[in-house]
Amino acid sequence: MVVTLDVDGAQASHFAVGTSPLAELMACLHTLAEPEHHPESRAWLARTREALPEPLVQELNRFAPLWARYRCRLFLPMRKPLDLELSAELDGLARLDADEFTRLAAFAIRGLTFPGADQLRDADVRRAFVKASERRSFSRGELARALVEDPDGFREHLADTLERCAAAFFDAEWRRIGPRLKDTAAPVREQLRKESALTVLTSVSPTATVTERPARVHYDKLQSATGKVAERGCFLVPTLHGWPHLILKTGDDGLPLVVHFIAGDWEQRPSARxxxxxxxxxxxxxxxxxxxxxxxxxxxxxxxxxxxxxxxxxxxxxxxxxxxxxxxxxxxxxxxxxxxxxxxxxxxxxxxxxxxxxxxx
Structure with a gap:
């Protein structure tokens, strides 16, 4: 199975390259929630867990469906500009349209996109959503119920949890890795000015393959999806804590495609197809x-x-x-x-x- 980016007609202006501290925070929270995925992060995990007060650990466990398996689109850039501070990204999350916030959160809680996510004001749709989430797990069901019963309270609680994460460990981590991620983004941005979109999108993953006609880049993933860059634009965002997961978001209508690609030394440890x-x-x-x-x-x-x-x-x-x-x-x-x-x-x-x-x- 593959995720395909269709770049027919795409120009450099359709792309934006830059950093996102909120996306990197999501990668950190994923690592905390799924430590077996990240054996290379044992030392970082040990240090970070020591810095987390127990009440915050409980809140992270509660919200874990938003970043454990399906990475919630809320935490990836939704519009330009990139390279914002975390406070600005959290402010954007607070100002997001209520229906869009609920829809994107619902996708993550269910673990997939599904019809009816934009109709959660309807009582029957809400009940069906909660029941389907409960079938995945009790914790997902509880989180689904909290979302549909009080979306504003859910959002405020989530934002408070993320701010507490920033104070507990992420602000210091971003000071350490933010400059490195900006150094990764800069040559990709320059590459877009000089080379084709096919070349650039292939360069960010060792698993990418290309077809020239039609112009498409295919990524080796465990799901199938397609997104057209010329119609929706594409954000290229580097991550360090996301290794080894290349995250591709193509299925959220009306939002830019996102390639959350791995910075660092994957060239020295290439992934086999x-x-x-x-x-x-x-x-x-x-x-x-x-x-x-x-x-x-x-x-x-x-x-x-x-x-x-x-x-x-x-x-x-x-x-x-x-x-x-x-x-x-x-x-x-x-x-x-x-x-x-x-x-x-x-x-x-x-x-x-x-x-x-x-x-x-």
Whole structure:
């Protein structure tokens, strides 16, 4: 499955690149709510949890459906300009049209967009929304009920919780990482002036692929969606705490598309595509190839020696080696008349983390 950005007719003016402290705060709250997604953040999680008073922890648990799985569109930029301070973004959240606020919050609580979210003033629609949320979990049901019974009170309570997060840990964190995110955004903004939208949108993710006609960029995700940049515009917002999740928002009518892309060193730890990971798992799951991998790990070995050790014919060994080579799990080098094969141990070692990262993104 893929999320596709249609860039036919898109110009540089259709894009905005910049930072969003509110979006980064959401990424932090996601990490707190789903720590198993972020093993690389253990030290940060430990420090931050120490700074959180217990009443605030309880409030974050209550509002967790807004950022745990489905990232609420309320916390991503909805209009220009970008690079605002958190206080300005929270002020914009407070002034947002009441029906739009309720609709976007409802999407996050349900965990998906759904028909009728713009009709939550209707009693029957409200009851159906609460019941559907309850089927997901008791906590979602309670949050859904709070939203429809008192939308203004819900918004005030949420804003107060976010302000308390800022005071407890995020203001200090933003002072540390905000300049780095601005340094990430600047070259992307410059790139948009000089290169095609296809090139820029591909450059922000190692999983992106391109079709030229029609001009589209496809991102390897666990859902399918499409958004047209020329019709709605597109915001490119870097994140550090969001790793490894590339967040794409395309389904919120009337709002710009958003690419919440990963800043930092993903170039040094590139993500493999789902298809390649499946191929690698399939390649080593075959018993004969799995047994061969044990011999290929210890030392470079020839086809004939491998056949002798495993009791498999040389033509069969050659076929197995070819398959392992196709998915990048072995390397082969020639020395005179002999070809030696060896398992790519680092790739095999990283396969587990690749699987986890792919499932999470």
């Amino acid at each position: 789902q298809s390649l990971i499946r191929d690698r798992l399939a390649a080593i799951s075959e018993p004969g190839r799995f047994e061969m991998c044990r011999h290929l790990l210890g030392e470079p070995i020839t086809t004939s020696e491998l056949a002798q050790r495993t009791g498999i014919s040389e033509p069969q060994v050659s076929r197995h080696l070819r398959r392992l080579r196709e998915v990048g799990l072995i390397t082969s080098r020639r020395e005179g008349r002999m070809i030696y094969h060896r398992l790519h141990a680092q790739l095999l070692l990283s396969l587990g983390s690749d699987v986890l990262t792919t499932v999470m993104r």
